[in-house]
Amino acid sequence: MITISLCMIVKNEERVIARCLDSVKDIVDEIIIVDTGSRDRTKEICKKYTDKIFDFQWMDDFSAARNYSYSKAAKDYILWLDADDIILEEDRAKFKDLKANLDPSVDTVMMKYNVGFDEEGKVTLSYYRERLSKRANNYRWIEPVHEYLEKSGNIINSDICITHRKDGPSSSGRNLSIYEKNIARGMKLSPRGLFYYARELFYNGRYDEAIKYFEEFLDTGLGWAEDNISACHLLANCYDVRKERAKVFKSLIRSFEYDAPRAEICCQLGDYYFENGDYERAISWYKLATKLDKPSDSWGFISHDYYDFIPSIQLCVCYDRLGKTEEAIKYNNKAGEYKPNSPAVLHNKRYFDKILKEREDKNGAE
Structure with a gap:
């Protein structure tokens, strides 16, 4: 032993x-x-x-x-x-x-x-x-x-x-402070350092600076694939804050250069089209997210809800917006399989129960 x-x-x-x-x-x-x-x-x-x-x-x-x-x-x-x-x-x-x-x-x-x-x-x-x-x-x-x-x-x-198991307040500014002290002392950031410094800037709401360093990191061509994908994901969020929609899309698509699609990227692309009211194309990306396997041999970040619950609840909303109630109910039920006590799932169930009841009453009256 x-x-x-x-x-x-x-x-x-x-x-x-x-x-x-x-x-x-x-x-x-x-x-x-x-x-x-x-x-x-x-x-x-x-x-x-x-x-x-x-x-x-x-x-x-x-x-x-x-x-x-x-x-x-x-x-x-x-x-x-x-x-x-x-x-x-x-x-x-x-x-x-x-x-x-x-x-x-x-x-x-x-x-x-x-x-x-x-x-x-x-x-x-x-x-x-x-x-x-x-x-x-x-x-x-x-x-x-x-x-x-x-x-x-x-x-x-x-x-x-x-x-x-975090207990107590987060020290979100600590890491950023350390980076900036070291940069002031003349330390040159490694490719990994560029990525994590950009991430700290993002989490502290300094989006313009975060964009600069995410782009610099990706342009090195030396990043780990998982960090590259995360950088594209966060870069898209930065551009979304700045309302630069075309750059949101390009950042997300750029992630496909580094490996197979990740569910969080597919859901972000679904959100991109959803916010434009293009529910059919949003559906295609949310559905792709539900079909992807979680990377089993990857050491990178895995956001588990993007592989099941989040795309399912979004598919429910998309189909509802298209007036396809049965499909919407199907995906709300699917979301409920993952999180049965979710407020969103329970709210949607009450909403659909009301629609179906009104439909029954209308059919009965005829």
Whole structure:
């Protein structure tokens, strides 16, 4: 059986750190905590789980902090988690099985990261991360923000999920601030850095600047296909804010240069035609979204609702606008299969029940 070091970087995580460590303490063989400047009870709580707690002076560089935490590890493999991550019971069982049976020739284990959820807790956004890596390979973390672990050799995908359970306010401006401090110091952004800097600009409402950097990123021709597709998706949103409809369309179509169509892109194209009142063409794109398989071997972002619920509910509206009530009801029922308690589904059901009742009454009167 392999041994595992858990390496974490933390700061002011007293609300969530125990929840995280409770979910993993009986899986790992040692816990390394690197604190980057907590002023709350974080370190005090961590002392209940480990005596390997180290201080690290924060320098606006997540990779530097993570690399320091990895330098303290002593076991066969290294696992990383953020303080607001947890491993659910079903995934804990899978993880223990993986630990007992992992072929030592494996260099890195990718695990699904569930980060978005609907009102009922169903996963809406997920992607894979490099979670478990062989210590002897001395892999390094790269990039100061939106860091990633270099990986090579024998890499496998696991069905183990890490669940992100955010608790507390978002620090949406933090990453943007780090990027801009580093740029001011003369740091040249890598292609990946261009993409994530543009994304931070987008999420902070600085659309004109986001467009500039998304375009610069795509023009490098060096981006990962999944990042290219995400850039096209977000670039279209930027142009939509600016009411530049032709550029919205071109950005979405551009995504097809990089890989097979993604459901979120197809739904955006459906929205493009829907907003123009061209319901027939909107229908063709929404239907395509329902027929696509989720990329099974991709490490990129998967927005699950775009493969089923969202296009189904939009098809319902399109067919209703065209006066095709039976088709509209069919797709509302289909949407209900995915989210039976959705307010939109329940509202539509009442709406269609009323239409059908009025139709029956009219036919009865005749």
